Structure formats: C-alpha cells, structure tokens
Amino acid sequence: MPSIAKKVIFITFLTSLFLNANSSYILKQEYLKPQAAEMINTIGQELTLKTGVNAYVLETNESFPIGYNLVQYSERYHQKMKVPYILYLFAPNALITEKTKQRGRIGIIPSSNTLKALYDYDAVRDAGLDVITVKDKNSIIDKYNIGVLQAYSELADQIAAHKNVKMEHTIPNETQLFVNVIRVILYTGLILIVWIFFIKPMIQKRGKND
The missing domain is CATH 3.10.310.50 (Diaminopimelate Epimerase; Chain A, domain 1)
Known part of the structure; x- marks a missing residue:
C-alpha cells in the first residue's frame, strides 16, 4: 500500500508539473x-x-x-x-x-x-x-x-x-486612479466656477428684478 500511495503522489506531482509547463x-x-x-x-x-x-x-x-x-x-x-x-x-x-x-x-x-x-x-x-x-x-x-x-x-x-x-x-492601476481623481477635482472646480461666476449672479439678478 505505501508503494502504491507513493506512485499516486508521484504521478500527481508529474501531472501538476505538466499542466504548469503547458499553461x-x-x-x-x-x-x-x-x-x-x-x-x-x-x-x-x-x-x-x-x-x-x-x-x-x-x-x-x-x-x-x-x-x-x-x-x-x-x-x-x-x-x-x-x-x-x-x-x-x-x-x-x-x-x-x-x-x-x-x-x-x-x-x-x-x-x-x-x-x-x-x-x-x-x-x-x-x-x-x-x-x-x-x-x-x-x-x-x-x-x-x-x-x-x-x-x-x-x-x-x-x-x-x-x-x-x-x-x-x-x-x-494606480496611475489611472490618480488620473480619475484629478479629473473629478477638475470637474468639481469647473462646476464651482460656473456656479460662482455665471449661475449665482443670474439668480441674484433675477431676485432683485422680482
């Protein structure tokens, strides 16, 4: 029995090597x-x-x-x-x-x-x-x-x-993650600029006119 077990283990080992070599x-x-x-x-x-x-x-x-x-x-x-x-x-x-x-x-x-x-x-x-x-x-x-x-x-x-x-x-991909973070920051900044210099003044102007 021990010899059979050893043969099984040896065959399994060779099979593993073969699969790895071909993968x-x-x-x-x-x-x-x-x-x-x-x-x-x-x-x-x-x-x-x-x-x-x-x-x-x-x-x-x-x-x-x-x-x-x-x-x-x-x-x-x-x-x-x-x-x-x-x-x-x-x-x-x-x-x-x-x-x-x-x-x-x-x-x-x-x-x-x-x-x-x-x-x-x-x-x-x-x-x-x-x-x-x-x-x-x-x-x-x-x-x-x-x-x-x-x-x-x-x-x-x-x-x-x-x-x-x-x-x-x-x-x-840390580089792509960094790029995405920068993109979010830029978009957020752009939205804030549009709000501060365009949308907010328009709303305030309309409020005064009303």
Missing part, C-alpha cells in the same frame, strides 16, 4: 524577470478559468522596421495559443519614425474581432506606457517588467469586467 501565457520573453513572469501566468490562469479567454504576452527585442506588420509576426506563435485569445505584444526596439529614431511599439491582437469589445486598446496601452516613460530611478529593464505586467493586468481586469467577474490577482 504558460508568455510566448516569448526577452526582458521579463521570473517574478513578473510568475505573476503574469497566475493572472492568466485565473482569467482563463473565470472567463474562458486566454490572454498572452509576447515581448521581443527585435528591431522591426517602420510599419512592420505585428499581426503577421504574431502568426508565428499561433499554434502556441488557444482560441479565444488576446495577445499583448511588446516590442520596445521597433522603429516608429526614421527622422527621430523613435522606437517602441505595442500591439493588442485578438483572435477574432468580437473580442475587441472586451477591452479598451488605449487604456491597456497607456497602463504600460505610463510606467515605462516615467522618469525615475528604476532601470529601463525594471520599467519594462513593471509596464508589461501593469498593462497585462489592466487587460485582464477589463476582460473580466465585461464578463461580470472579478479578478483577485491583478494589480490596481
């Missing part, structure tokens, strides 16, 4: 550190379990020329992705303009057009760029790690929201 949501990584990669896979597994949508990350250091077709490039990894999927592609060395030599492209590629309704491209893109482009003491590699993780987390949250489920392992 990677990172198709290619040039900059991701183990900690960031682990968090992405954890978020990806939760997202697939709760929504049925697979979200993948592909990061490459290739220096793509201007206008290079990222969708066509992603097709190289098609067999590694399970439909339905959304791919987040990060290519920091891709050339954008020849004159300024500006580099860095982000692609968000769904397996079908219907999946585009599950996320806001600009919001997901900016979630990563806001981290990568900020001037601080972090190294560029650390920024890449944090930026890709933040963008992937934002993508997962948006997909989950459209599916009416809540993610537990994603990272709050």
Whole structure:
C-alpha cells in the first residue's frame, strides 16, 4: 500500500508539473524577470478559468522596421495559443519614425474581432506606457517588467469586467486612479466656477428684478 500511495503522489506531482509547463501565457520573453513572469501566468490562469479567454504576452527585442506588420509576426506563435485569445505584444526596439529614431511599439491582437469589445486598446496601452516613460530611478529593464505586467493586468481586469467577474490577482492601476481623481477635482472646480461666476449672479439678478 505505501508503494502504491507513493506512485499516486508521484504521478500527481508529474501531472501538476505538466499542466504548469503547458499553461504558460508568455510566448516569448526577452526582458521579463521570473517574478513578473510568475505573476503574469497566475493572472492568466485565473482569467482563463473565470472567463474562458486566454490572454498572452509576447515581448521581443527585435528591431522591426517602420510599419512592420505585428499581426503577421504574431502568426508565428499561433499554434502556441488557444482560441479565444488576446495577445499583448511588446516590442520596445521597433522603429516608429526614421527622422527621430523613435522606437517602441505595442500591439493588442485578438483572435477574432468580437473580442475587441472586451477591452479598451488605449487604456491597456497607456497602463504600460505610463510606467515605462516615467522618469525615475528604476532601470529601463525594471520599467519594462513593471509596464508589461501593469498593462497585462489592466487587460485582464477589463476582460473580466465585461464578463461580470472579478479578478483577485491583478494589480490596481494606480496611475489611472490618480488620473480619475484629478479629473473629478477638475470637474468639481469647473462646476464651482460656473456656479460662482455665471449661475449665482443670474439668480441674484433675477431676485432683485422680482
């Protein structure tokens, strides 16, 4: 009996390793550190379990020329992705303009057009760029790690929201929260200005006329 129990435990262990090895949501990584990669896979597994949508990350250091077709490039990894999927592609060395030599492209590629309704491209893109482009003491590699993780987390949250489920392992987008707070403050200030300089004087003027 003990030997049978050991065999069962060993088989279970091997099965677990096999499942984990085949559940990677990172198709290619040039900059991701183990900690960031682990968090992405954890978020990806939760997202697939709760929504049925697979979200993948592909990061490459290739220096793509201007206008290079990222969708066509992603097709190289098609067999590694399970439909339905959304791919987040990060290519920091891709050339954008020849004159300024500006580099860095982000692609968000769904397996079908219907999946585009599950996320806001600009919001997901900016979630990563806001981290990568900020001037601080972090190294560029650390920024890449944090930026890709933040963008992937934002993508997962948006997909989950459209599916009416809540993610537990994603990272709050503090930048977006800050922007929303500033937006509320600005709107509140605008309303106060309109009230003080326009609406209130009009009410007072009407009161005097009556």
